[in-house]
Amino acid sequence: MTLPPWRIDRIVQGLAKGEVIAYPTEGVWGLGCLPDLEASVSRILAIKQRSWTEGLILVASKISHLERYLDGLSGKERRLLERTWPSPVTFLVPDNGHTPSWxxxxxxxxxxxxxxxxxxxxxxxxxxAPIVSTSANPTGCSPALTALQVRQYFGSKIDLLVPGNLSGLKGPSEIRDLETGEIIRSRPVR
Structure with a gap:
């Protein structure tokens, strides 16, 4: 489902104002905001009842949106990312000093x-640019698989619920360590 231009404009304006959105991803509904807005990230963590120490995912539509976080990678690591993305695989990449602690x-x-x-x-x-992506669920609960579940979990705590459907995965994305290749969280089955 491609969003109409007026809806995309509304989402972008809301994110710029610090709004928290809920949106569909490949396998679960996510919560998101702009990563440089600490107050918005803090809202997501409070809504989820999640500690800041756990960290969050940044999701983008192309590698160039993530350049500031990829500076310093080896050619081999860079090629692996280019071969793998876009896909429902999240990589843990060494922080090069450009990532906020939140x-x-x-x-x-x-x-x-x-x-x-x-x-x-x-x-x-x-x-x-990228946005924050974390599963739409309170800590300890299963991730939301429908817009209705998002509303049941969070009600009016979400500023905007973006319409759409999941892409068919059965759960959150795989998480892989870029340096070691270790799979931290396995890829769900379709």
Missing amino acids: IKGDHDKVALRVSQHPVVADICKALG
């Missing part, structure tokens, strides 16, 4: 993904 949490790596989901792609393309 995004990376208590870690020396930042979680990054280039998504092929049309809603995520539309939003990030319009922004020319």
Whole structure:
């Protein structure tokens, strides 16, 4: 589902004002905001009842949106990202000093993904930048799989619920350490 231009404009304006959005991804609904707005990120963490120390994912529609976080990678690491993305694979990339603490949490790596989901792609393309992506659920609960579940979990705590559908994965994205290749969280089955 591609979003109409008027809706994309509304989402971008809301994000710029610090709004928190809920949106569909490949396998679960996500909560998002602009990563440089600490107050918005703090709202997401409060809504989820999640500690800042755990860190959050940044999702983009193309690698160029993530350049500031990729500076310093080896050619081999860079080629692996280019071969893998866009896909529902999140990589833990060494922090090069450009990641705010409220995004990376208590870690020396930042979680990054280039998504092929049309809603995520539309939003990030319009922004020319990544957004925060974390599953839409209170800590300890299953991630929301429908817009209705998002509303049941969060009600009016979300500023904007972006329409759309999941892409068919059965759960959150795979998480892989870029340096070691270790799979931290397995890819869900379609």
